[in-house]
Amino acid sequence: MDTDDDVDEMGIETLRAEVRRLRAGIREHRDSTAHALxxxxxxxxxxxxxxxxxxxxxxxxxxxxxxxxxxxxxLDRELPDTPRTAREFGG
Structure with missing residues (x-):
């Protein structure tokens, strides 16, 4: 069984909720900054x-x-104009 077979059984509202949940998780990861990276x-x-x-x-x-x-x-190569911080971990 494919690990994504459950998607075929989801109704439209369940699929929409799943997309929103996954997007929220991706955004949380994407929006990590400083030491959290x-x-x-x-x-x-x-x-x-x-x-x-x-x-x-x-x-x-x-x-x-x-x-x-x-x-x-x-990060220096890919994000050269991003602000830098001298904040220590845990600070």
């Missing part, structure tokens, strides 16, 4: 109907930090 977001995955825990791998610290630096550098 770097966090694990299981609530986004929770929008899916299937209850599975993805098999995660956590990089070792050196690889993780290189990834963080690469991600932050990509």
């Amino acid at each position: 770097c966090w694990h977001h299981p609530q986004l995955w929770g929008l899916l109907p299937e209850e599975t825990r993805p098999e995660l791998e956590v990089p070792e610290w050196p690889q993780f930090m290189r990834g963080c630096i690469a991600y932050r550098a990509s």
